[in-house]
Amino acid sequence: MAKLFLLPFLCCLVSASLFDSLEERILEKTMPKAASTQAPMVPQPKSFSMGQQTISLSSGFKFMPSSQSNTLTAAIARYMALIFTHSSASDLTDLPQLESVSISINSSDETLQLDTDESYTLNVEASTREAAMGASISAKTVYGALRALETFSQLVLYNFSSGQYEIHGVPLNIMDEPRFQxxxxxxxxxxxxxxxxxxxxxxxxxxxxxxxxxxxxxxxxxxxxxxxxxxxxxxxxxxxxxxxxxxxxxxxxxxxxxxxxxxxxxxxxxxxxxxxxxxxxxxxxxxxxxxxxxxxxxxxxxxxxxxxxxxxxxxxxxxxxxxxxxxxxxxxxxxxxxxxxxxxxxxxxxxxxxxxxxxxxxxxxxxxxxxxxxxxxxxxxxxxxxxxxxxxxxxxxxxxxxxxxxxxxxxxxxxxxxxxxxxxxxxxxxxxxxxxxxxxxxxxxxxxxxxxxxxxxxxxxxxxxxxxxxxxxxxxxxxxxxxxxxxxxxxxxxxxxxxxxxxxxxxxxxxxxxxxxxxxxxxxxxxxxxxxxxxxxxx
Known part of the structure; x- marks a missing residue:
């Protein structure tokens, strides 16, 4: 009983810097630096490049498909729920903010068989003085777009100190397709x-x-x-x-x-x-x-x-x-x-x-x-x-x-x-x-x-x-x-x-x-x- 009684008191004595240090170590494990030869996701994409900028997602962030699809609409709703699991703070942040990700799909055919194309590209551009930050997903089929949404969701981390959803390694450019069908x-x-x-x-x-x-x-x-x-x-x-x-x-x-x-x-x-x-x-x-x-x-x-x-x-x-x-x-x-x-x-x-x-x-x-x-x-x-x-x-x-x-x-x-x-x-x-x-x-x-x-x-x-x-x-x-x-x-x-x-x-x-x-x-x-x-x- 003594251990249980003392636990809340001992926890209060742990410095905030220790938690910050732990968070940094987790980020280092899951979000490798640009020089890394891997992207912070499973499975690894076919090809990618990563920069050094960190951005945040705005409180009004949304995915913007260029065409209507019940499959894609449902997927966007699922991934919004999977990504935004915590109550976010206000948009008061020093980080550049991403307002949206555009999604374009070449074909309206939603047939799903062995030869269905699951390739996609995912780009998140850096913020500059000359241009606003933007992000896009492009796929030949809706199923490629689903794979891109999963990749994007794994890039987003919640920062508990700032109350912001962040993406590290921007600009980010991914070209991806499966090795096996x-x-x-x-x-x-x-x-x-x-x-x-x-x-x-x-x-x-x-x-x-x-x-x-x-x-x-x-x-x-x-x-x-x-x-x-x-x-x-x-x-x-x-x-x-x-x-x-x-x-x-x-x-x-x-x-x-x-x-x-x-x-x-x-x-x-x-x-x-x-x-x-x-x-x-x-x-x-x-x-x-x-x-x-x-x-x-x-x-x-x-x-x-x-x-x-x-x-x-x-x-x-x-x-x-x-x-x-x-x-x-x-x-x-x-x-x-x-x-x-x-x-x-x-x-x-x-x-x-x-x-x-x-x-x-x-x-x-x-x-x-x-x-x-x-x-x-x-x-x-x-x-x-x-x-x-x-x-x-x-x-x-x-x-x-x-x-x-x-x-x-x-x-x-x-x-x-x-x-x-x-x-x-x-x-x-x-x-x-x-x-x-x-x-x-x-x-x-x-x-x-x-x-x-x-x-x-x-x-x-x-x-x-x-x-x-x-x-x-x-x-x-x-x-x-x-x-x-x-x-x-x-x-x-x-x-x-x-x-x-x-x-x-x-x-x-x-x-x-x-x-x-x-x-x-x-x-x-x-x-x-x-x-x-x-x-x-x-x-």
Whole structure:
């Protein structure tokens, strides 16, 4: 009790200069001087230059778009709230004041797909006697403007001594675009259900790190939490009646993500990892006590798959729930023992001249690919499909590497596009993997041919859900995912650990301020709490 009684008294004895010194050290960490080779943000922009002037934002500061867009209007409102979190003092300041940032967008097309342009320029001019200070954002699409708004928001700091919002390093000129088009995060909602509030937080946090694909591993062997209007018994496989997503929920998540520049790629992992489908429709599984892989001998299996895919994609009209071009079909960890135990399937194999279950596996993959392609979607499969069948696959297929980074080089050499998620360093549920290991994982490792490098379209970190639910999802994803996000956005030569560490500390604090419960950077277990008292920027 004595310590608690004395604490307020002791705090009063701490001099103001100590707080000023701490603030200066934080500014030095998060806002490097002009001579620095890094910009004070995550991820690093492609190119930039910084001056030495400090400016403030006026109390009437605003963003001024040159054209109307609901997506941009909503983004401006979000970022005004994210930037201006404290009550500002009056405009009485010795610093030059920035009144506004103009925003110009070349195209009104708000389609969001792999080839969507996310580039932008951001300029903040210095104040001179001859000219008033100005700032501008220019982008080809609204999604480039969203990336610019995030960059600008990370440049603004609140000065508690003056009560002003400030930007350091002016004049500031940034020209930016992502290194890879595909920059994703897998979220597994089957092993543990994640409510809509958690999904929205994940999407928000992805946009802060400029990740642009939510890979929604929505169902698996353990549960089928989503509604299908075409096959209403599918969600009988949910954990409970309350742990479900309605059709409207799915649409809302897709639109919520699009408004933040995030595509939603849904995954229906098959023929393995589909035991939960059998709760509602047992006839599509080999036996009640041996439920997966799905039963290829029953025509109803593929009838259900086609009906489900048509509902999800909208069929040939393409106006379904999931608008993303990529459609993940899983295909991993297919144990064919249940097929071999089923007299029905073994007889069907003989009738169709299949001599091995591997041939049946290939048959199933090709059937699923054909259905996805019929509805205008590009099939994505996990690495095992390539390991089994190699160049037999249609060249439109995309292979998702998770077992071995080295397989990526083989995939692109064979002419296929590839997504990288090698589990040794980009699986977030592997808690002992450090942010440094995430950061060192260059997707182009082992791929030197420029044409083959182009076939590796990007990568994603994976948040598998066995030990993750709403209570710990934020701190398991962040801040380590930000290290991978920089690897996917920033130029290949941005690799310095020391320079990244100071920015990553600041980014973690930024996430915490924005309501994302990111874990301390310096801990042995990725989601552990702080070991003791300390500031956000040093833990």
């Amino acid at each position: 595909y920059r994703g995060l897998l979220l597994d909602t089957s092993r543990h259900f994640e409510p809509l509030s958690a999904l929205r937080r994940v999407v928000d946090s992805m946009s802060y790190a400029k990740l642009n694909v939510l890979h929604w591993h929505i169902v698996d062997s353990q549960s089928f939490p989503m509604q299908s209007q075409s096959y209403p018994k599918l969600w009988n496989g949910a954990y409970s009646a309350q742990e479900r997503y309605s059709t409207q929920d799915l649409k809302d998540v897709v639109e919520y993500a699009r408004m933040r520049g995030v595509r939603v790629m849904v995954e229906f992992d098959m023929p393995g990892h589909a035991g939960s489908w059998c709760v509602g429709y047992p006839q599509i599984c080999p036996a009640p006590d041996c439920t997966q892989p799905l039963n290829p001998a029953n025509n109803y299996t593929f009838e259900l798959i086609e009906g489900l895919f048509k509902e999800m994609t909208g069929g040939s009209k393409g106006m379904g729930i999931f608008t993303e071009d990529f459609f993940h079909l899983g295909g991993d960890e297919v144990n064919t023992a249940c097929w071999q135990k089923s007299p029905e399937i073994m007889n069907w194999m003989k009738q169709n001249n299949f001599t091995t279950t591997d041939e049946v596996y290939m048959y199933f993959v090709e059937k699923a690919h054909g259905i996805a392609s019929k509805f205008g979607r590009t099939p994505v499969n996990w690495e095992e499909v390539f390991n089994h069948f190699g160049s037999k696959l249609d060249k439109s297929s995309i292979i998702h590497v998770w077992l071995n980074h080295a397989t990526a080089a083989k995939i692109v050499a064979a002419g296929y596009r590839c997504i990288l998620s090698n589990s040794d360093v980009w699986y977030l549920d592997h808690l002992t993997i450090t942010w440094q290991q995430f950061y060192d994982n260059d997707p182009h490792m082992g791929i030197t041919d420029p044409k083959q490098q182009q076939l590796l379209i990007g990568g994603e970190v994976c948040m598998w859900g066995e030990t993750v639910d709403p209570s710990d999802i934020d701190q398991t994803i962040w801040p380590r995912a930000a290290a991978a996000a920089e690897r996917l956005w920033s130029p290949a030569n941005v690799t310095d650990h020391d320079m990244m560490e100071s920015r990553l500390h600041a980014f973690r604090c930024l996430l915490d301020r924005r309501g994302i419960a990111a874990a301390p950077l310096d801990n042995k277990s990725a989601r552990s709490a702080p070991p003791g008292p300390g500031g956000c920027y040093v833990q």
